[in-house]
Amino acid sequence: MPKTITITGAAGQIGYQLAFRIASGQLLGQETTVNLKLLEIKPALEALKGVAMELEDCAFKALGEVTITDDPSIAFGDSDFAFLVGAKPRGPGMERSDLLIENAQIFSIQGKAINRNANKNIKVLVVGNPANTNALIASANAPDINPRSFSAMMRLDHNRAIAQLAKKTNTHSSQIKKVAIWGNHSTTQYPDITNSLIGSEKAKSMLAQDWIENDFIPRVQKRGAEIIQARGLSSAASAASAAIDHMKDWELGSSEDDWVSMAIPSDGSYGISEGIIFSYPIICKDSKYSIVQGLDLDKFSLESIKASEEELLEEREAIKHLL
Ligand code: NAX
Numbered sequence: 001m002p003k004t005i006t007i008t009g010a011a012g013q014i015g016y017q018l019a020f021r022i023a024s025g026q027l028l029g030q031e032t033t034v035n036l037k038l039l040e041i042k043p044a045l046e047a048l049k050g051v052a053m054e055l056e057d058c059a060f061k062a063l064g065e066v067t068i069t070d071d072p073s074i075a076f077g078d079s080d081f082a083f084l085v086g087a088k089p090r091g092p093g094m095e096r097s098d099l100l101i102e103n104a105q106i107f108s109i110q111g112k113a114i115n116r117n118a119n120k121n122i123k124v125l126v127v128g129n130p131a132n133t134n135a136l137i138a139s140a141n142a143p144d145i146n147p148r149s150f151s152a153m154m155r156l157d158h159n160r161a162i163a164q165l166a167k168k169t170n171t172h173s174s175q176i177k178k179v180a181i182w183g184n185h186s187t188t189q190y191p192d193i194t195n196s197l198i199g200s201e202k203a204k205s206m207l208a209q210d211w212i213e214n215d216f217i218p219r220v221q222k223r224g225a226e227i228i229q230a231r232g233l234s235s236a237a238s239a240a241s242a243a244i245d246h247m248k249d250w251e252l253g254s255s256e257d258d259w260v261s262m263a264i265p266s267d268g269s270y271g272i273s274e275g276i277i278f279s280y281p282i283i284c285k286d287s288k289y290s291i292v293q294g295l296d297l298d299k300f301s302l303e304s305i306k307a308s309e310e311e312l313l314e315e316r317e318a319i320k321h322l323l
Contacts (some may be wrong), residue, residue, distance in 0.1 A: 009086020022167025087128025
């Protein structure tokens, strides 16, 4: 059965990476035909046409039809998987609260379009920032779709944490397991290695607490800014790669001996307010996710997690008229 995959902001940096990787079979494999529905705003439609032409020129085996549009109801028509990447960037003099409100409008329109037009079992990944609260808005505007279908991307933060641990311990990233990112995709996120393993050893026993608190955690939290500083542009290929990791694991299952990090609607686990889109350690199986339960959280972890929860509650308050 062919699958319909929507990408919003498809002419942007991340969209340009994502579309080709999905079309080449890196999400659902070579044997599943994917029909891409690419959404952009009107001024970017010409550029999007160029993206569609390049997709055609790749002659990918797994690619079916490509639709380009600026109409959300067309873009989300029969959608099985949606990557909500397009968002308004923070302009000069814009406060974080202005950014929230500007983007809130976009995600409320897209939530309604998903509700009316998508497959009822759709899986939605919000990448566009502020991703967690945008996912909340989209979900609230799609009352006929299970809220568990909406998630926000923390996988880039998760992968960044793994990469930093591998570098520090001179190991390969494949040897690092059970990293968790808790909270919001912002600098309040809590990269947690309390239960992480490097090979068969506890990461905590190999690393100084001072390095964890004063080097590792802030580095992961601020890695996005470090990339902008170096590249002059924000992370794009790594973000698209993380988006594929997120959706692929959700659909096909994550490794049995490992966790991933996904921001999903809180069910109250670990005392987090219900409903906010909060990142937890997650296991995916049978096309569903579940929160890893029963972890001990020390005082430092609890305080860090609470700070990120507070921020998400403030964000929810700022856009409550759209919920
Ligand atoms: P770009 O500015 O290159 O692309 C965004 C695209 O979205 C543009 O082509 C724009 O025309 C389009 N767009 C804007 N409003 C739209 C709408 N209403 N409907 C459809 N398309 C619309 O940004 P890019 O570097 O691709 O980043 C996209 C988003 O990802 C940003 O919000 C960015 O902050 C966010 N990120 C989130 C990450 C995460 O881990 N959650 C990491 C990477 C990235 O920074």
